[in-house]
Each structure stands twice: as structure tokens, then as C-alpha cells.
């Protein structure tokens with residue numbers, strides 16, 4: 001009798017374990033903060049899709065305004081390090097978690113996977129992220145002074161050491177017309193994309209390839225992220241680059257073409273494990289209709305399938 005009861009209890013526990021959704025971590029986008037109304041509401045909506053799910057919203061600063069500011073100002077390498085400490089201190093996440101990165105939060109979470117991944121991410125979903133950088137700085141709302149000042153500073157001396165240490169967007173600005181300056185000064189995007197042969201880090205590739213799924217969401221009418229295909233690891237090349245002339249997909253600015261993921265050296269030589277993931281069938285390309293981060297209910301099917 002006792003044995004039967006023990007077995008019944010064990011089965012019930014197993015059942016419980018199977019029903020508890022995997023925790024989820026969110027990293028908000030530029031201009032937003034961990035505890036904004038929008039982020040809190042999003043977390044609530046996720047909880048109605050996956051009842052009982054534990055959701056953590058990443059913050060750089062617990063103060064809402066300071067956290068918003070940290071999206072514009074700071075050092076991304078330091079922020080990702082800080083986030084790895086934050087995540088490893090949360091007991092609910094010990095067994096791993098799924099993660100959603102909005103906009104720049106997406107490439108920052110990818111940096112976490114490549115450099116730390118402890119606890120590990122199972123599925124990583126990124127929405128409108130700038131995986132291969134941006135070649136223009138997004139326009140700001142007319143009264144968004146935080147944004148306007150940061151934008152002017154980034155445009156002024158994007159590859160200067162001050163900008164590269166202190167302005168977040170400068171740290172993923174990748175100008176196809178000025179790649180030498182980018183390689184020489186950038187220590188975030190060049191690093192997570194393993195672009196510099198001398199310091200290429202095999203751990204990054206192994207960690208990224210350890211993801212179960214990498215879900216890359218593009219906003220079809222995105223005019224904020226240039227090029228929007230950065231969300232799918234596309235990037236611009238100056239047309240004068242002869243070897244790539246045949247790869248014309250569509251025209252961007254005059255003299256520039258877009259090179260899709262599969263034609264990037266990063267992919268072809270598999271610097272970051274992306275090709276391994278893709279050939280395994282574990283890179284998912286998804287679309288949301290609309291302008292940057294006009295997410296509507298586009299997230300819901302993805303969250304149903306790839307979270308919880």
C-alpha cells in the first residue's frame with residue numbers, strides 16, 4: 001500500500017513538473033524600461049498565455065527613469081556582465097529559461113548567450129533586433145530630448161572612444177562605408193559577431209549553437225532600424241565591393257545593397273555558430289506586419305510555441 005502511495009505521489013510530482021512552464025526573461029528595447037506600463041502589461045499577457053509562468057524583466061537600474069536612460073547611455077559590455085550576475089542570482093532561473101529581447105535587447109541577450117549562458121537560455125526570441133548593427137541612427141520623437149541628445153552625440157563622433165564607451169547605439173553602429181574605423185574602435189558588435197579574426201572566440205559559437213531555437217522576428221515596415229534586415233542577420237554592403245555585386249537582393253541607399261544572412265562571411269565561415277544552428281533547422285525566421293516594435297498581437301503565437 002505504502003509503495004503504491006509513494007508511486008502515486010511521485011507521479012503527481014512528475015506531472016506537476018511537466019506542467020510548470022519554463023521561466024521567461026525579457027529585455028526591453030531602447031526608450032523603454034524594465035517596469036514601464038507596457039512591459040508590465042506584456043508580462044501579464046504572457047502569464048495569461050502560460051498560467052503560472054515565472055517572468056523576469058531585466059533592468060540595468062531599478063529606478064524606472066535611470067533604467068530608461070541606461071538604454072541610451074552606458075557600456076554594453078558592462079551591462080551584459082551586470083545582467084549575467086543578475087540572472088544567475090535568481091533561483092527560479094536556475095534550470096534555464098526562454099528569453100525575449102525587444103529591439104536592442106535582442107542582441108544584448110545574444111551577447112549573454114555567447115559570453116555567459118549560465119543559467120542557459122533554451123529558446124531565444126528577438127524582435128526587430130540589430131544583430132548585424134545599424135547603418136543609420138534611428139530618428140527620435142520631436143520632444144524626446146534624451147533620444148535627441150544621444151542621437152546628435154552618436155552622429156557626431158560615432159567611432160570616437162568616448163562614444164564607444166558611453167553611447168549604447170554607437171556600440172552597434174556599423175557603417176559599411178567606414179568598416180576600418182568600425183573594426184578598430186568597436187568592442188561590442190565586432191566581438192559578439194566574432195568579426196575580428198585575431199580575437200575570435202570559439203566559446204561564443206559553441207554557446208550560440210547550444211540554443212534550442214533562435215527565433216528572429218523582423219518588422220516588415222520597419223523604418224527605424226536601418227537596414228531592417230539586421231533582424232535577420234542581413235547587412236548592407238557598398239556596391240563597389242565587386243565580389244558581392246551578384247548578390248543584389250534589393251536596393252537601399254544609392255550605392256548600397258543588402259546581403260542576406262547566408263551570404264555573410266559570418267555565416268559562411270560560421271564565426272558564431274549561426275550556420276550550425278540554421279543547418280540543424282533551429283533558426284526560425286518570423287515576420288510581424290508593421291513599423292518597428294508595432295507588435296500588436298504578433299507575439300502571441302510565437303510565445304505559445306517557443307516559450308513556457
Ligand SMILES: *[C@@H]1O[C@H](CO)[C@@H](O)[C@H](O)[C@H]1NC(C)=O
Pocket residue numbers: 114115116201202203204
Ligand atoms: C572566450 O569567451 C569566454 C566566454 O565569455 C571567456 O571565458 C574566455 O576568456 C574568452 N577567451 C578569450 C581568449 O578571450
